[in-house]
Amino acid sequence: MAPDSLACRVLKARYFKNDSILEARRGYDPSFTWRSLWGAKSLLMEGLRCRIGNGHQVSLWDDAWLQGEGMGRVPTFNLEAGLYLKVASIIDQEHGCWDIDAARELLTEDDVGRVLAIPISKRLPPDEMYWWPSKDGCYTVKSGYWMGRRGSVRAACFGDDENSCELWRDRFGWVLKNLGENDGGRFLAIAWAIWTIRNQRIFDESPPSPEVVITGFIKMVSEYRVYAQRVLGDSARGSSRPANSWSPPASGAIKINTDAYVPGNGVVGLGAVARDENGCIRWIWSRRVRARWDVEVAEAQAAIFGLEIAQEKGETAPMLECDALSLINALKCGASFRSAVGLCVDDINYLCNCFPNSSVSHVKRGGNAVAHLVARLCETVGDTIVMASDFPHAMSAIAELDLI
Incomplete structure (x- = not known):
C-alpha cells in the first residue's frame, strides 16, 4: 500500500496517527480492512528485520536485527546494561565497523558471533527495514505465502533465490566430472528421486516407499540413455562448455x-x-x-x-x-x-x-x-x-x- 494513497492516509489518521503501522493497536470496533491488515501483522513482524546502517534507530534489545533463524532479537538481556541502548553503541562510528570490545561487554559470545555476520558500511547510512526471506529484501507474495504456511524456515527454502541455480549447476558439474558418465547419471537419478520423495512427504498424505521411487528413477534414466544412444547417436552426449578464462582489459585500463x-x-x-x-x-x-x-x-x-x-x-x-x-x-x-x-x-x-x-x-x-x-x-x-x-x-x- 502506497504511503500517499487515500486508503493509507485514512487508516493512519484513525488507527496509528502518531506511530508506525507496526506499533499500532487493533482498536475498538475496527473496519474490515483494518482487521484484515491486523490479522497479517504477526506474519509481517516475523519476516521483517532491521538492516544496520549507523545503528541510531535500532534498539539493541527490542528490535529484530540479528541474522539467521529465529526472531532476530538478542536473546540474552544484559541486566547491567542500559535498557534503551541502540545498536550504535557497539559500532565504531569513526571507522565504520563493529566495536568488538563494546559488543563483548554487552553481549554473550554467541551473540557476538551473530553480530560479526552482519556487514557494516563505512558510509554509515540510515537504518532500514527489510524482508529477510527474499533475496533482495523486498516482500513478495510467494515468500509471504510460504512463511505463513510452513514457518520461517520453510520460507527461507522457498525464497526467490534464482541465482542459486548457477551454484548448484557448478556443483553438479563437479560431481559428474569426478564420478564419470555412468555413476554421475546414477547420482543425478538418486538426487532427483530424493527431491521427489521430499515433496511428496510435505504435500501428500501417503508418500510412497523411498526404495521404490529411487529404483524407478534409476531405471528410467538408464532406459533413457539407451534410447538416446540408439536414436541420437554420439550427439546425445553433447559437448561440455569450456570454463571461462582470464582475459586482459582494454589498453590503458x-x-x-x-x-x-x-x-x-x-x-x-x-x-x-x-x-x-x-x-x-x-x-x-x-x-x-x-x-x-x-x-x-x-x-x-x-x-x-x-x-x-x-x-x-x-x-x-x-x-x-x-x-x-x-x-x-x-x-x-x-x-x-x-x-x-x-x-x-x-x-x-x-x-x-x-x-x-x-x-x-x-x-x-x-x-x-x-x-x-x-x-x-x-x-x-x-x-x-x-x-x-x-x-x-x-x-x-x-x-x-x-x-x-
Whole structure:
C-alpha cells in the first residue's frame, strides 16, 4: 500500500496517527480492512528485520536485527546494561565497523558471533527495514505465502533465490566430472528421486516407499540413455562448455580480480590483484579480518576492498571482476536491494561512481585463480600484505598460464 494513497492516509489518521503501522493497536470496533491488515501483522513482524546502517534507530534489545533463524532479537538481556541502548553503541562510528570490545561487554559470545555476520558500511547510512526471506529484501507474495504456511524456515527454502541455480549447476558439474558418465547419471537419478520423495512427504498424505521411487528413477534414466544412444547417436552426449578464462582489459585500463576465503572459524580472508593489458601483475593486496560473513557477503566485501585499494592507488579506469555471479548480476541490474547483501552492493556502486570509467564482469573460478591465492596469503587477523613487485612464484606462474 502506497504511503500517499487515500486508503493509507485514512487508516493512519484513525488507527496509528502518531506511530508506525507496526506499533499500532487493533482498536475498538475496527473496519474490515483494518482487521484484515491486523490479522497479517504477526506474519509481517516475523519476516521483517532491521538492516544496520549507523545503528541510531535500532534498539539493541527490542528490535529484530540479528541474522539467521529465529526472531532476530538478542536473546540474552544484559541486566547491567542500559535498557534503551541502540545498536550504535557497539559500532565504531569513526571507522565504520563493529566495536568488538563494546559488543563483548554487552553481549554473550554467541551473540557476538551473530553480530560479526552482519556487514557494516563505512558510509554509515540510515537504518532500514527489510524482508529477510527474499533475496533482495523486498516482500513478495510467494515468500509471504510460504512463511505463513510452513514457518520461517520453510520460507527461507522457498525464497526467490534464482541465482542459486548457477551454484548448484557448478556443483553438479563437479560431481559428474569426478564420478564419470555412468555413476554421475546414477547420482543425478538418486538426487532427483530424493527431491521427489521430499515433496511428496510435505504435500501428500501417503508418500510412497523411498526404495521404490529411487529404483524407478534409476531405471528410467538408464532406459533413457539407451534410447538416446540408439536414436541420437554420439550427439546425445553433447559437448561440455569450456570454463571461462582470464582475459586482459582494454589498453590503458587495469583489471582488478577479487576473491574471499572463508575458512569458517570466525575469520575471512580478502584478496585483490590488479593486472594490466599485458596480463602483468601491477599489485596485490591481502587482508584477514574477524567476521562471520556468509560467502556472498564475503565476496561483496572483497570487491569493496579491491575498489578501495584502487582508489588509494589513484587508478582511473578499473575493471572489477570476480567469480560471484549473483553479485555481478546484482551490480549490472542496477536495482537497489534492501537486504544485508544489498548494503554491500550499494557500497560497490558508490565506489564505482567515484571513478571516471569503471565496469564489472564475471569470470568462473578457473579464471580467478590468482585472486583466490591472494585471499589466502594472510594468516593472522588484522594482518595486511601489500606487494608491488617480487610476487610469489605460484602467483606469477598462474598469471602466465592465464595468457596461454
